[in-house]
Amino acid sequence: xxxxxxxxxxxxxxxxxxxxxxxxxxxxxxxxxxxxxxxxxxxxxxxxxxxxxxxxxxxxxxxxxxxxxxxxxxxxxxxxxxxxxxxxxxxxxxxxxxxxxxxxxxxxxxxxxxxxxxxxxxxxxxxxxxxxxxxxxxxxxxxxxxxxxxxxxxxxxxxxxxxxxxxxxxxxxxxxxxxxxxxxxxxxxxxxxxxxxxxxxxxxxxxxxxxxxxxxxxxxxxxxxxxxxxxx
Numbered sequence: 201x202x203x204x205x206x207x208x209x210x211x212x213x214x215x216x217x218x219x220x221x222x223x224x225x226x227x228x229x230x231x232x233x234x235x236x237x238x239x240x241x242x243x244x245x246x247x248x249x250x251x252x253x254x255x256x257x258x259x260x261x262x263x264x265x266x267x268x269x270x271x272x273x274x275x276x277x278x279x280x281x282x283x284x285x286x287x288x289x290x291x292x293x294x295x296x297x298x299x300x301x302x303x304x305x306x307x308x309x310x311x312x313x314x315x316x317x318x319x320x321x322x323x324x325x326x327x328x329x330x331x332x333x334x335x336x337x338x339x340x341x342x343x344x345x346x347x348x349x350x351x352x353x354x355x356x357x358x359x360x361x362x363x364x365x366x367x368x369x370x371x372x373x374x375x376x377x378x379x380x381x382x383x384x385x386x387x388x389x390x391x392x393x394x395x396x397x398x399x400x401x402x403x404x405x406x407x408x409x410x411x412x413x414x415x416x417x418x419x420x421x422x423x424x425x426x427x428x429x430x431x432x
Contacts, residue, residue, distance in 0.1 A: 211405050217398040221331075224394060225309070228330060228387035229321050236319045236385040244380060254377050262334040262374040267341040268295065274345045278352045287348050290407055298340045298399035302333055305395065315382040332384045335392025336399070338371040343400040351407070 228236070260266050275291040311330035312323035321330070346363050349355050355363070371393055378384040384392075 211401065214398060214401045214405060217394055217401055221391060221394045221398060224387060224391045225305075225330075228311075228319075228385070228391060229309075232387050233319050236314075236387055237317075239379055239386045240314050240317065240319075240382065247380075251381065254381060258373055258377045259334070259381065259383070261370055262338040262342075264295075264337055264341070267337050271295070271341050271345050274348055278348055278354060281354075282352055286407070287352065290348065290403060291344055293406065294340060294344050294399060294403035297402065298336055298396060299333075301399055302331060302336050302392070302395055305331055305391075306333075311385075311388070313383070314379075314385050314388075319385055319387075329384055330388045330391060331395050332375075332378065332388040332392030334374050334378065335371065335384075335389045336396035338367065338374055339393045339396030340399045340403075341396075342367045342370060343396065344403065347400070347404060 271291050275287040278287040279285060306328040309321050309330045310323050310325070310327045311321050312318045312327045313329045316323075346360065346367060349363065350360055375384075375386075375389040375393075378389060379386060
């Protein structure tokens with residue numbers, strides 16, 4: 201356990217993302233209120249006409265209802281191809297870790313929703329706007345899909361680049377829609393994406409710390425001979 205903790209604590213990218221999240225939290229608590237208020241009070245042309253279509257399509261792209269099935273299908277397919285539980289384990293650990301991490305911050309900050317036009321923290325029970333769960337989903341869940349594809353060599357470089365651009369597009373689209381619909385403050389979304397990036401980096405680091413063969417003998421569809429060989 202100490203080796204795992206040291207391995208995570210020594211990851212420079214994870215440390216940078218953790219520091220960035222702390223800084224963004226401090227800025228969102230006060231200094232960036234003018235930015236949040238400015239974007240939240242901008243005119244919303246065609247709001248009544250676009251509200252429902254935006255809620256039922258673009259806003260759901262980064263929801264767990266859409267993103268988790270994409271991750272699940274990818275993980276199961278790669279697990280079957282490579283006869284390893286690792287893709288499934290990585291997907292489950294990453295999502296559970298991110299959800300727990302974001303939930304703790306939401307409950308601790310208790311920030312009011314943008315529709316209430318009050319960006320203060322500690323607004324009381326039921327206020328869980330900070331950080332954005334959809335922002336974290338866009339980076340962590342779709343980022344895990346991309347990482348698993350890269351990790352198990354399931355696509356060519358130009359396809360991987362295209363998928364990376366899609367993730368950026370999903371994050372930007374979801375952020376724009378959330379601000380337009382008064383679902384989140386701007387700083388909620390930035391912090392959510394940083395939190396998702398942090399959880400993704402920790403998951404990648406954990407993958408590198410465990411030998412690949414650790415989950416091979418768990419695979420149930422090898423047959424008895426292959427299972428015995430794996431155990432040797």
